[in-house]
Amino acid sequence: MAFLAIAFLSLTIWIFLLLFWGQFWRADRKLERQEKKLESYPSVYAIIPARNEADLLPTALRSLLTQDYPGIFSIVLIDDRSTDGTAKVTREIAEQLEQTEKLTVISGEPLPTGWTGKLWAIEQGIRYASQQTPDYFLLTDADIEHGNKNLCRLVAKAERDNLDLVSLMVLLRCQNFWEKLLIPAFVFFFQKLYPFPWVNNPYKKTAAAAGGCILLRRQALERIGGIGVVRQALIDDCALARAIKSSEYKDNQSNPIWLGLTESTRSLRPYDSLQTIWDMVTRTAYSQLNYSPWLLMGTVLAMSLVYLAAPLSLLAGIIMANGLLTSIGLLTWLLMSLAYLPTVRLYQMSPLWAVCLPAIAFLYTLMTIDSALKYWQGKGGAWKGRVYSQ
Secondary structure: OHHHHHHHHHHHHHHHHHHHOOOHHHOOOEHHHHOOOOOOOOOEEEEEEEOOOOOOHHHHHHHHHOOOOOOOEEEEEEEOOOOOOHHHHHHHHHHHOOOHHHEEEEEOOOOOOOOOHHHHHHHHHHHHHHOOOOOEEEEEOOOEEOOOOHHHHHHHHHHHHOOOEEEEEEEOOOOOHHHHHHHHHHHHHHHHHOOHHHHOOOOOOOOOOOOOEEEEEHHHHHHOOOHHHHOOOOOHHHHHHHHHHHHHHHHOOOOOEEEEEEEEEEEOOOOOOHHHHHHHHHHHHHHHOOOOHHHHHHHHHHHHHHHHHHHHHHHHHHHOOOHHHHHHHHHHHHHHHHHHHHHHHHOOOOHHHHHHHHHHHHHHHHHHHHHHHHHHOOOOOOEOOEOOOO
C-alpha cells in the first residue's frame, strides 16, 4: 500500500505539471517567430564582462561586430583583470573587421566589497555606455555567439510589445556525452522552475531572465536604481528580472519582461567533463534555495518523489508481480519522458535521451546537496577564481 500511495502521488504530480504548471514543457517560446521590421531602430550599447576569455572571444565578439542592425550599435568590453591577453585579442578582432570605432575596451577596477565580479564589471560598462544615453543595453557574455539578426529581433520584440526586458535562453553547447546527458535537462529544470508563459504574463509575478542575452531598456534600469540593486546576487539575471517586473507592478504597467528560447544564438562554453557541469550547478544551486536547510530537505524529497519514484515503482512492481504498481510506475515514467521530449528535440538529440530523466535528476539532486556542503564549508559560489560565500 505504501508503494502504491507513493507511486500514485508521483503520477498525480506529473499530471498536474503537464496540465496546470504553465505548460513549461512545451519549449515553444521562441523569438524567431516574432520578428517584424521597425520604421526606425533605437540605439543599443552592448555590455560584455570578460575575464580570461581570449579563446572564445574571436567567435563571440565577431558575431556582435557583424550584427545586421540598422540602428546605432556600440560595444564596450570590460576586461575584468584577465591574465590571458583578453584585451589584446579583443582589439585585434576589431581591427581585423575594421570595426574599431564600434568597440571600446576598458580595464576593470578592483572588486569592491558587496559586489560579485560579473555585476561589478557590468556596472562599469553601464557607467561608460550611459554617457551616450543609449535607448537599450544588451547584456551578454563573452562566450555567446549571436545570430546575425539577433539584435534586430530582440529590439523589434521590445519595441513592438513595449517591453523593458527581453531575454533569451541561448542554445547551450551539447556535443559530448556529459553535455548531452545534463545540459538539456538544465534548460528543462529552468523552464519548470520559471515557466516561460508565466514569466511573460504581466498578471503573474513569476520573473526570470537568462544572463547570456538580455536586452534592457535604459530607463527601466534607471527606474529600479541601476544594476547595483542586485549587486550581491549570484543568480543575477533572475534577480534583475524580478526587480524590473516588480517595479512594473508598482507602476501598473503591462508586459514588462519577456523570456524565450532561441536556436540561432548559442553558448560556446564547453563542458568537457562531469566536473565542469557539476561546478556550474553547485555555484548557485543552494543560493536558489535561499541557503535554507529546510528548503534543501524539501527539495531532495521533492526530487525523489517527482523523478525517482516512477522507476523505483516500476522495479518494485516487477519484483512483487504487482500489475497495478508496475502500470503506475510505467505511466508516470512515460509522462515524464514526454514532458522532457520537446527540450530534447530543441537540442536535436535522439528521443531516447528523454528516458534518462530520472538518472539525470538524481545527479542534479547530488549537485544540489554538494552546493549546500560547499556553502557550509565557506566554498560556495566559486567561479573564475573567486569565491562568493553568500
